Amino acid sequence: xxxxxxxxxxxxxxxxxxxxxxxxxxxxxxxxxxxxxxxxxxxxxxxxxxxxxxxxxxxxxxxxxxxxxxxxxxxxxxxxxxxxxxxxxxxxxxxxxxxxxxxxxxxxxxxxxxxxxxxxxxxxxxxxxxxxxxxxxxxxxxxxxxxxxxxxxxxxxxxxxxxxxxxxxxxxxxxxxxxxxxxxxxxxxxxxxxxxxxxxxxxxxxxxxxxxxxxxxxxxxxxxxxxxxxxxxxxxxxxxxxxxxxxxxxxxxxxxxxxxxxxxxxxxxxxxxxxxxxxxxxxxxxxxxxxxxxxxxxxxxx
Amino acid sequence: xxxxxxxxxxxxxxxxxxxxxxxxxxxxxxxxxxxxxxxxxxxxxxxxxxxxxxxxxxxxxxxxxxxxxxxxxxxxxxxxxxxxxxxxxxxxxxxxxxxxxxxxxxxxxxxxxxxxxxxxxxxxxxxxxxxxxxxxxxxxxxxxxxxxxxxxxxxxxxxxxxxxxxxxxxxxxxxxxxxxxxxxxxxxxxxxxxxxxxxxxxxxxxxxxxxxxxxxxxxxxxxxxxxxxxxxxxxxxxxxxxxxxxxx
Numbered sequence: 001x002x003x004x005x006x007x008x009x010x011x012x013x014x015x016x017x018x019x020x021x022x023x024x025x026x027x028x029x030x031x032x033x034x035x036x037x038x039x040x041x042x043x044x045x046x047x048x049x050x051x052x053x054x055x056x057x058x059x060x061x062x063x064x065x066x067x068x069x070x071x072x073x074x075x076x077x078x079x080x081x082x083x084x085x086x087x088x089x090x091x092x093x094x095x096x097x098x099x100x101x102x103x104x105x106x107x108x109x110x111x112x113x114x115x116x117x118x119x120x121x122x123x124x125x126x127x128x129x130x131x132x133x134x135x136x137x138x139x140x141x142x143x144x145x146x147x148x149x150x151x152x153x154x155x156x157x158x159x160x161x162x163x164x165x166x167x168x169x170x171x172x173x174x175x176x177x178x179x180x181x182x183x184x185x186x187x188x189x190x191x192x193x194x195x196x197x198x199x200x201x202x203x204x205x206x207x208x209x210x211x212x213x214x215x216x217x218x219x220x221x222x223x224x225x226x227x228x229x230x231x232x233x234x235x236x237x238x239x240x241x242x243x244x245x246x247x248x249x250x251x252x253x254x255x256x257x258x259x260x261x262x263x264x265x266x267x268x269x270x271x272x273x274x275x276x277x278x279x280x281x282x283x284x285x286x287x288x289x290x291x292x293x294x295x296x297x298x299x300x301x302x
Numbered sequence: 303x304x305x306x307x308x309x310x311x312x313x314x315x316x317x318x319x320x321x322x323x324x325x326x327x328x329x330x331x332x333x334x335x336x337x338x339x340x341x342x343x344x345x346x347x348x349x350x351x352x353x354x355x356x357x358x359x360x361x362x363x364x365x366x367x368x369x370x371x372x373x374x375x376x377x378x379x380x381x382x383x384x385x386x387x388x389x390x391x392x393x394x395x396x397x398x399x400x401x402x403x404x405x406x407x408x409x410x411x412x413x414x415x416x417x418x419x420x421x422x423x424x425x426x427x428x429x430x431x432x433x434x435x436x437x438x439x440x441x442x443x444x445x446x447x448x449x450x451x452x453x454x455x456x457x458x459x460x461x462x463x464x465x466x467x468x469x470x471x472x473x474x475x476x477x478x479x480x481x482x483x484x485x486x487x488x489x490x491x492x493x494x495x496x497x498x499x500x501x502x503x504x505x506x507x508x509x510x511x512x513x514x515x516x517x518x519x520x521x522x523x524x525x526x527x528x529x530x531x532x533x534x535x536x537x538x539x540x541x542x543x544x545x546x547x548x549x550x
Binding site: 121122124128134136186187224226254280284285287 | 405463481
């Protein structure tokens with residue numbers, strides 16, 4: 001027992017001495033490494049001269065050669081270490097940056113989708129009012145309308161949405177289909193709907209609520225203000241690796257008057273955040289009248 | 303029984319039908335002589351049929367119910383019918399003009415009938431004042447927010463929020479966005495008063511810049527230069543506009 005107790009401090013002392021020597025050695029190596037070649041050569045020259053005077057030139061020559069050797073080896077070590085430090089710092093920074101970016105994106109996307117989910121009260125009350133009327137005059141139609149309203153609410157209210165970021169074009173189209181079904185029951189012969197999205201693109205990745213914003217705009221600003229109404233057409237295609245979803249109407253055209261654009265600014269901001277320069281929302285006034293809105297973004301499948 | 307005549311205007315057939323059915327139940331002496339599908343038609347039919355009462359939906363194509371009522375200028379007593387209209391409700395609560403919420407409740411419609419019978423209709427002055435207030439709320443004067451510009455063969459609609467700057471270029475005005483450049487025929491001097499002065503600043507005889515796009519103001523050899531977000535070349539600030547940036 002005693003032996004062990006005594007032995008331990010001795011071992012500690014020994015390892016401490018080793019540590020000190022090691023530290024001293026690496027300190028010397030680092031110092032030599034940092035020392036420029038010019039200074040090193042000057043030191044060697046002076047040492048050799050001193051060695052000559054003191055008559056220990058052989059020893060000095062050996063020491064000088066050792067120093068040069070150390071310098072050569074240490075330089076590599078020093079550079080490697082510095083590079084490693086820089087690389088670590090870079091990767092940490094990049095990681096933090098990426099994490100921060102992801103967080104920012106998530107936050108903004110949540111905020112945006114919450115904003116997007118504000119259902120137009122005018123739409124809701126008008127629809128409910130129409131359901132009342134249909135209940136009295138055409139109960140079968142009232143049921144159809146009410147079911148479409150339920151589907152629409154389920155898909156558009158954020159807390160009931162399955163996944164805010166990851167949706168397919170098919171899912172988004174279903175939401176707009178429910179909305180358009182309601183609008184068609186309300187506007188009757190004043191609204192024709194053409195949904196021309198091919199089945200092969202139903203599984204394409206597509207952000208939430210963007211198609212719906214374009215569809216609502218086409219109805220609200222294009223077709224509802226037109227006395228005789230008109231048609232809305234939604235189609236999608238892949239061109240140059242980009243998914244292009246177009247919403248076209250032959251309504252009154254884009255309003256000269258402002259007051260709109262909130263939804264569109266929203267889409268633009270979200271596209272920039274999700275895809276950077278890879279995505280775009282463009283609006284055109286076709287010669288045939290009405291408005292054409294196109295969202296183009298990288299084509300990937302869910 | 304004295305017959306009253308009425309006009310119903312609403313762009314949705316179901317809503318017209320709803321009101322007509324409610325009137326049949328609550329106010330049987332009313333004879334709906336005409337139905338209009340938009341505000342323009344409402345004005346025409348009102349002048350043609352000269353009804354005792356006009357029921358107007360507020361959000362209608364061609365003309366809003368309020369615009370139609372203003373055009374009729376108090377010639378006919380009007381009852382507004384609306385599904386949801388925060389402006390209408392607020393404004394009508396102050397005045398004596400009647401309004402109905404869809405779906406029209408029988409009890410509520412009976413009250414409208416009572417008011418009619420007691421001749422508690424608003425005087426034309428109140429009426430016009432309330433209408434003016436309403437139409438102002440509906441159509442706020444605002445600045446140009448959409449710029450129609452040609453890009454290649456297309457007529458593109460560019461949101462003012464997207465524009466980095468406008469620059470006059472002899473015959474045309476160049477509209478620069480992060481994604482594209484486009485041309486419009488409107489000269490800078492005509493464009494300037496149409497834009498929100500808080501959003502766009504003139505920084506040069508030939509340049510209007512969207513303030514929120516400015517990333518940096520640099521001091522160059524020839525004076526101040528602007529670096530815009532997502533756009534390489536710098537824009538020059540001429541001396542007469544340098545004061546805009548003095549506090550930045």
